[in-house]
Amino acid sequence: MKAVFVEAYGPYRNAVLKTAQDTAPEEGEVLVRLMAADVNFPDILVMEGKYQVKPPLPFSPGKAGAGIVEAVGDGVTGIGPGDRVAVQVEYGAYAEKVLVPAQTCYRMPDDMPFDIAAALGLVYQTAYFSLMERAAFKPTDTVLVLGASGGVGMASVQLAKALGSPCVIAGARGAANAAFAREAGADHVVDLGMDNLKDGLRDAVKEITGGHGADIVIDPVGGEANAAALRAMAWCGRMVIVGFASGDIPAIRANYLLVKNIGVNGIQWSDYRERDPAAVAAAQEEIFQLWSAGKLDPIITHRVALDDFMTALDVAAGGKVQGKVVLTLAGD
Ligand SMILES: NC(=O)c1ccc[n+]([C@@H]2O[C@H](COP(=O)([O-])OP(=O)(O)OC[C@H]3O[C@@H](n4cnc5c(N)ncnc54)[C@H](OP(=O)(O)O)[C@@H]3O)[C@@H](O)[C@H]2O)c1
The missing domain is CATH 3.90.180.10 (Medium-chain alcohol dehydrogenases, catalytic domain)
Incomplete structure (x- = not known):
């Protein structure tokens, strides 16, 4: 072979x-x-x-x-x-x-x-465990996905919609990636390449959500997008640190966590594969069923x-x- x-x-x-x-x-x-x-x-x-x-x-x-x-x-x-x-x-x-x-x-x-x-495989499993295990997803949650045109991002957008989120906001850089994120199923797209991302992302998410903010942030990107997303979160929001595609590991400002009761969790998906293979198998079955039902593509x-x-x-x-x-x- x-x-x-x-x-x-x-x-x-x-x-x-x-x-x-x-x-x-x-x-x-x-x-x-x-x-x-x-x-x-x-x-x-x-x-x-x-x-x-x-x-x-x-x-x-x-x-x-x-x-x-x-x-x-x-x-x-x-x-x-x-x-x-x-x-x-x-x-x-x-x-x-x-x-x-x-x-x-x-x-x-x-x-x-x-x-x-x-x-x-990997990106849908990572998105599934990020949403369901690390972020305790509820079908009422607004989900902001960074790096939404990439693998983990696309999977997170599609799974959040398939699992019932009424509002999935994609963060992607540039018009082509924005169009791709919409094609993947995002309800709204915010351009992460904007000037003054720190204020701009918060303002855009607040406008989309009527001032509520994002209940969940899925972050495979890190860097300044992470800092900006933290400011765009709702009260009792949950952020999941998936990766650092930007090459920049962010230092999270703890005052935001305190002021808005925000939880930040990491995910190392392969640990689930090793430590809880039955949960991973169940997740794969659900992912396949969602595909069969036409909810994932x-x-x-x-x-x-x-x-x-x-x-x-x-x-x-x-x-x-x-x-x-x-x-x-x-x-x-
Ligand atoms: N924790 C885990 O268990 C786990 C599992 C799988 C993957 N990961 C990690 O997750 C990350 C993403 O993986 P992937 O497979 O989705 O990679 P990918 O397909 O290459 O996508 C990465 C996305 O990040 C965005 N990006 C890159 N630099 C950026 C920046 N400076 N600012 C904003 N966005 C930026 C890009 O979109 P734009 O061009 O639109 O910005 C790109 O679409 C990697 O670091 C990977 O190692 C972790």
């Missing part, structure tokens, strides 16, 4: 496509022939040794995908050869075949394309063949992603 390999930590462009041996599943494992792999910004961080988990070298990057079960190890029940599944792994999904713990292998709907199943802007994986990585690394980038394998 072919797989992308990182042989030394450093620039992601040093990664190579190589042929590797198939390995048989051990106890509790499932061998999956992947048809699509999810490409995410954190993959770049992993490849460059800048991520909290550093896989032993050499390794294949990639945290999610979808394909067909080829074989299962001892003790695996409920999944067998021929089943169509989505998978979540710490790394290893930029490959034609991947070994997955059975507990992070999820049956997908019969009519779901593999690339959609892959796209409904991941927008895949780049489908790239495995042989051309560097193009996919360049898009992901460039910070200009709209929606999802997916690697296609085995002719999905």
Whole structure:
């Protein structure tokens, strides 16, 4: 089988496509022939040794995908050869075949394309746990999503709407990203590229919400957008720190938290995958059901063949992603 390999930590462009041996599943494992792999910004961080988990070298990057079960190890029940599944792994999904713990292998709907199943992986899981676990989402909440044209942002916009939010406000930079966020399902869009973002975002959100503010902020961006969003929050609002796509880790001004009873929570989604796989499996089932009901529709802007994986990585690394980038394998 072919797989992308990182042989030394450093620039992601040093990664190579190589042929590797198939390995048989051990106890509790499932061998999956992947048809699509999810490409995410954190993959770049992993490849460059800048991520909290550093896989032993050499390794294949990639945290999610979808394909067909080829074989299962001892003790695996409920999944067998021929089943169509989505998978979540710490790394290893930029490959034609991947070994997955059975507990992070999820049956997908019969009519779901593999690339959609892959796209409904990491960013939708992150958005789901950000909203439901970290922000205690209620269907009356107004949700402000920063970086709304990116992967986590698009997923958060769509999930907040699908779960019943009456008002989802997207923060995105520039007209093209604003249009994309609307296409993804946002009710309103605020341009985060505006002058005086600090006052401007608060004023825009207050105007949209009749002075109420955002009950929930989902922030995969950080930097000055985070500081501005904090000022745009409602009383008893909940902010979730998802990432720092701007490259700037914000220092949060605690006086805002005190004055408006605001809670700020972080999320490290992969911890849920390791510590509470049953909750992650239940979330994946709900995400798939919302897709089947027509309430979620991941927008895949780049489908790239495995042989051309560097193009996919360049898009992901460039910070200009709209929606999802997916690697296609085995002719999905
Ligand atoms: N905590 C977790 O468990 C978890 C899980 C997945 C991802 N993440 C992290 O979440 C972040 C986003 O991931 P992603 O997959 O959504 O990345 P992505 O698809 O590349 O999207 C990032 C978005 O951030 C926006 N952005 C970048 N710089 C900005 C700035 N200076 N000001 C405002 N917006 C800016 C961009 O939109 P505009 O051009 O419109 O601004 C872009 O669409 C990354 O840091 C990633 O590592 C964390």
